[in-house]
Amino acid sequence: MAVYTQVSAEQMAVLLARYDAGELVSAKGIAEGVENSNYLVETSRRRFILTLYEKRVDAGDLPFFLALLDHLAASGNAVPRAVPDREGRQIHEVAGRPACLIEFLPGVSVTHPTPAQSRAAGEALGRMHGSLASFTGARPNTLGPAGWHALAARCGADLDAISAGLGARVAAELAYIDAHWPADLPRSVIHADLFPDNVLMRGDAVTGVIDFYFACTEVRAWDVAVTHTSWCFEPDGTGFHADRAAALIAGYEAAFGLSEAERTAFAVLARGAALRFLLTRAWDWLNTPADAMVTRKDPLAFLRRLDFYAGAERGLLLGA
Amino acid sequence: MAVYTQVSAEQMAVLLARYDAGELVSAKGIAEGVENSNYLVETSRRRFILTLYEKRVDAGDLPFFLALLDHLAASGNAVPRAVPDREGRQIHEVAGRPACLIEFLPGVSVTHPTPAQSRAAGEALGRMHGSLASFTGARPNTLGPAGWHALAARCGADLDAISAGLGARVAAELAYIDAHWPADLPRSVIHADLFPDNVLMRGDAVTGVIDFYFACTEVRAWDVAVTHTSWCFEPDGTGFHADRAAALIAGYEAAFGLSEAERTAFAVLARGAALRFLLTRAWDWLNTPADAMVTRKDPLAFLRRLDFYAGAERGLLLGA
Numbered sequence: 001m002a003v004y005t006q007v008s009a010e011q012m013a014v015l016l017a018r019y020d021a022g023e024l025v026s027a028k029g030i031a032e033g034v035e036n037s038n039y040l041v042e043t044s045r046r047r048f049i050l051t052l053y054e055k056r057v058d059a060g061d062l063p064f065f066l067a068l069l070d071h072l073a074a075s076g077n078a079v080p081r082a083v084p085d086r087e088g089r090q091i092h093e094v095a096g097r098p099a100c101l102i103e104f105l106p107g108v109s110v111t112h113p114t115p116a117q118s119r120a121a122g123e124a125l126g127r128m129h130g131s132l133a134s135f136t137g138a139r140p141n142t143l144g145p146a147g148w149h150a151l152a153a154r155c156g157a158d159l160d161a162i163s164a165g166l167g168a169r170v171a172a173e174l175a176y177i178d179a180h181w182p183a184d185l186p187r188s189v190i191h192a193d194l195f196p197d198n199v200l201m202r203g204d205a206v207t208g209v210i211d212f213y214f215a216c217t218e219v220r221a222w223d224v225a226v227t228h229t230s231w232c233f234e235p236d237g238t239g240f241h242a243d244r245a246a247a248l249i250a251g252y253e254a255a256f257g258l259s260e261a262e263r264t265a266f267a268v269l270a271r272g273a274a275l276r277f278l279l280t281r282a283w284d285w286l287n288t289p290a291d292a293m294v295t296r297k298d299p300l301a302f303l304r305r306l307d308f309y310a311g312a313e314r315g316l317l318l319g320a
Numbered sequence: 321m322a323v324y325t326q327v328s329a330e331q332m333a334v335l336l337a338r339y340d341a342g343e344l345v346s347a348k349g350i351a352e353g354v355e356n357s358n359y360l361v362e363t364s365r366r367r368f369i370l371t372l373y374e375k376r377v378d379a380g381d382l383p384f385f386l387a388l389l390d391h392l393a394a395s396g397n398a399v400p401r402a403v404p405d406r407e408g409r410q411i412h413e414v415a416g417r418p419a420c421l422i423e424f425l426p427g428v429s430v431t432h433p434t435p436a437q438s439r440a441a442g443e444a445l446g447r448m449h450g451s452l453a454s455f456t457g458a459r460p461n462t463l464g465p466a467g468w469h470a471l472a473a474r475c476g477a478d479l480d481a482i483s484a485g486l487g488a489r490v491a492a493e494l495a496y497i498d499a500h501w502p503a504d505l506p507r508s509v510i511h512a513d514l515f516p517d518n519v520l521m522r523g524d525a526v527t528g529v530i531d532f533y534f535a536c537t538e539v540r541a542w543d544v545a546v547t548h549t550s551w552c553f554e555p556d557g558t559g560f561h562a563d564r565a566a567a568l569i570a571g572y573e574a575a576f577g578l579s580e581a582e583r584t585a586f587a588v589l590a591r592g593a594a595l596r597f598l599l600t601r602a603w604d605w606l607n608t609p610a611d612a613m614v615t616r617k618d619p620l621a622f623l624r625r626l627d628f629y630a631g632a633e634r635g636l637l638l639g640a
Contacts, residue, residue, distance in 0.1 A: 003351045008431035025522060026426045028360055031323045031349035040348055040360060042426070106346045106362070111328035202345060 003029035005037045005052050005095050012041060012050065015094055015101065018085040021045055036213075037097070040104065047104035049080065052097040057213050059098045064139050065212055066090050066100070068189060075131035077124070078200075078208045080105050105208030107200025111235075116204040118231050118244040119251035124206040125194060125227055126255025129220060132189050141192065141216035143276055145181055149174055151279040158286050162299055170279070173306065177272055182219065182265035190223035192216055195230040221262040224252055225269035228317070229277070229305050237304030240312075246319025258318075266317055270309040278302035323349035325357045325372050325415050332361060332370065335414055335421065338405040341365055356533075357417070360424065367424035369400065372417040377533050379418045384459050385532055386410050386420070388509060395451035397444070398520075398528045400425050425528030427520025431555075436524040438551050438564040439571035444526040445514060445547055446575025449540060452509050461512065461536035463596055465501055469494055471599040478606050482619055490599070493626065497592055502539065502585035510543035512536055515550040541582040544572055545589035548637070549597070549625050557624030560632075566639025578638075586637055590629040598622035 006029075013024050022044035030038045030049075035056035041048045053059060072079045082090040082100040092099050110117055141147065152159070152170050159167040191198075193214040200208035232245040252258065258266070281299035288296050309317070326349075333344050342364035350358045350369075355376040361368045373379060392399045402410040402420040412419050430437055461467065472479070472490050479487040511518075513534040520528035552565040572578065578586070601619035608616050629637070 009428035010431060012428070023522070024428055026520075027428050028348070029351035030360070031351060040350070108329035108332070108344055108347050111330060200346075202343070 003031070003037045003039070004035070004054050005097055007037070007039060007050065007052065007095050011095055012039070015050070015092060015099070016041075016043060018087070018089070018092070019083065019101065020086060021048070021101075041101070048083065049102040049104055050094070050099060051102055052094055052099045054097065061139065061213075062091055062098060062100075064137050065215065067137050068135065068212060068215055071135045071137075072128060072131055075134075077128050077131055078105060078206065079212070080208060080210055105200055105210065107202050107207030109197050109199060110201055111196065113196055113231055113244055114204070115243045115247035117201060119247035120201065120204055120206045121194070121196075121199050121227065121231060122224075122248040122251025122253075123255045124199065124209055124251075125191070125223065126252040126257070128191065128209065129188060129223070129256045135189055137189060138217045139189070139215065141218045143192070143214065143280065144216070144218055145177060145272065148177075148272075148275055148279055151283055155279065155282050155286060159282060162282055162285060163303070166282075166303070169303070170275070173271065173275055177268065177275065180265075180268045181272065182261070182268060185219045185221055185262055185265060186259075187217055188220040188223075189215060190218050190220055192218060192223060192226060194223065194227040219269065221258060221266065222269045222272065224249075224258065224262075225266065225273040226276070228266075228270055229273045229302070229309075233301075233305055233308075235301060236298065237301035237308075240308055240316075242316055242319065245317060249318050249320070263314065263318060267309055267312065267314060270317065271306055274302045274306040274309055278306060323351070323357045323359075324355070324374050325417055327357070327359060327370065327372065327415050331415055332359070335370070335412060335419070336361075336363060338407070338409070338412070339403065339421065340406060341368070341421075361421070368403065369422040369424055370414070370419060371422055372414055372419045374417065381459060381533075382411055382418060382420075384457050385535065387457050388455065388532060388535055391455045391457075392448060392451055395454075397448050397451055398425060398526065399532070400528060400530055425520055425530065427522050427527030429517050429519060430521055431516065433516055433551055433564055434524070435563045435567035437521060439567035440521065440524055440526045441514070441516075441519050441547065441551060442544075442568040442571025442573075443575040444519065444529055444571075445511070445543065446572040446577070448511065448529065449508060449543070449576045455509055457509060458537045459509070459535065461538045463512070463534065463600065464536070464538055465497060465592065468497075468592075468595055468599055471603055475599070475602050475606060479602060482602055482605060483623070486602075486619075486623070489623070490595070493591065493595055497588065497595065500585075500588045501592065502581070502588060505539045505541055505582055505585060506579075507537055508540040508543075509535060510538050510540055512538060512543060512546060514543065514547040539589065541578060541586065542589045542592060544569075544578065544582075545586065545593040546596070548590055549593045549622070549629075553621075553625055553628075555621060556618065557621035557628075560628055560636075562636055562639065565637060569638050569640070583634065583638060587629055587632060587634060590637065591626055594622045594626040594629055598626060 026042040028040045032038050035054050037052040039050040041050050066082045069081050073081045080103045198211040346362040348360045352358050355374050357372040359370040361370050386402050389401050393401045400423045518531040601617050
């Protein structure tokens with residue numbers, strides 16, 4: 001969430017010269033997104049986000065992500081496209097990294113979504129799923145069910161150092177999900193990380209969906225479950241907001257829709273969503289020095305969600 | 321240089337409601353300045369920088385800094401004023417920190433200044449010194465000669481862990497400066513940190529001078545020496561650029577001017593400037609974990625400058 005690679009004004013000017021973008025006016029390193037370096041760049045004509053891809057994004061995946069964003073934008077979704085230069089190139093090298101100059105989208109991320117904002121997020125997700133029915137790209141989900149097993153194995157006994165009994169709890173949850181995972185539900189490319197951080201809004205309207213770097217091919221309704229687990233609780237995993245959940249699902253239904261099979265499987269999908277973030281946060285927790293400048297996010301915030309989903313009635317989850 | 325305190329969109333909206341600033345459109349945490357948290361905030365009417373003051377800036381010093389910026393701006397210098405709200409208040413509390421909503425200034429910082437850019441920086445510094453002749457505020461320089469002694473003592477024997485013999489070199493330099501410091505030269509409030517980072521430019525024109533949080537009362541020409549040491553070398557302290565130095569001094573002369581006594585003392589002032597940054601970087605180096613997310617800046621980059629100034633002819637330093 002920091003700026004890992006410094007880009008000088010002189011280097012930016014060289015990149016901008018490849019575009020009909022006017023003269024460099026301002027450039028600020030911004031703290032945003034996954035482990036990339038980002039700059040908000042303003043020229044005499046327009047604004048861009050300059051993204052340098054650091055280790056967490058595989059450069060080989062970039063063409064997939066850019067094609068996905070182009071497809072979504074062409075279908076009317078507000079997503080940030082990588083802008084092609086005069087020669088049509090979208091991917092450049094800046095300061096030794098793969099880099100893209102990306103459309104700037106207005107809007108702010110909300111921290112405490114209202115039901116109206118949750119509904120708008122559900123609608124935006126549904127519209128994307130509708131558009132993605134005709135997208136032919138594919139990318140494996142390394143953080144799907146098989147990935148959770150691998151990640152739990154890598155964390156190993158250290159899980160109990162985070163919280164006594166966490167290792168056994170994760171093992172039991174993995175067994176439950178293996179037995180109940182609805183692998184036969186429709187699959188699609190999905191966003192897979194639609195936290196409030198990744199939705200830009202003005203008031204109650206979505207102005208942009210960002211940060212597609214976890215996008216992958218997966219059970220489509222799992223995307224709704226990831227959104228549900230990230231929008232409908234307090235950040236620490238307490239205080240389920242049934243009103244937000246009902247609005248989120250209503251918005252998704254209005255724009256796309258859940259089948260009866262997807263509704264039936266929703267609690268399992270939500271347990272899988274909570275487990276995914278529990279495990280990635282646990283791994284980061286165990287591998288981030290306590291005195292590092294990055295904030296370690298509490299894995300137990302998603303254990304609380306997991307506990308909630310394991311005991312919740314379908315009607316409460318889906319608002320019907 | 322990171323965002324230390326998270327400010328939610330909801331908290332920003334509460335602050336903006338105190339201003340006639342329109343509706344929140346965008347907000348990005350930016351990596352800029354000393355150890356404050358900064359956001360680039362856009363409303364439907366204008367842009368601001370929201371600064372939250374973290375530990376390095378003493379809240380008791382804020383009225384001095386704000387009065388300084390108001391004075392400089394009123395005299396026609398391009399500096400970022402803290403914008404008063406409808407009731408005239410400039411200092412607020414946001415997320416538990418003292419905070420100001422500050423004018424956004426365009427421009428980028430250059431990494432490899434040209435002589436024309438160096439001249440413009442010298443002129444901007446000279447204009448500020450002219451304006452500051454009528455500024456009545458005062459603030460002690462905790463990083464002046466007495467402060468260097470204190471900082472060297474706090475680093476102690478660890479200086480030699482950075483480079484063999486550094487402790488003795490620093491002690492000898494402190495003794496030299498004690499014997500030769502031109503304490504009788506004219507004093508003024510000065511910027512005291514006018515690195516290229518802190519000068520915003522478009523092309524060869526200065527569009528803003530920022531980051532006044534080291535501003536203090538000191539021998540005025542020392543400000544020119546600090547600017548000289550930060551503009552006229554490669555970042556690692558090698559490669560003195562005589563053309564930049566001549567242009568910087570010519571710009572300062574055109575806007576304000578150095579007396580014969582200041583020219584005579586310039587090498588001592590420059591040795592003091594190099595020692596100041598050598599010591600603060602050494603302290604940060606010794607007190608920053610090697611695996612921290614912040615970049616440790618090499619203290620020896622300023623030892624090389626110190627060596628240069630100790631052996632340089634006045635004509636080479638000043639371009640005449």
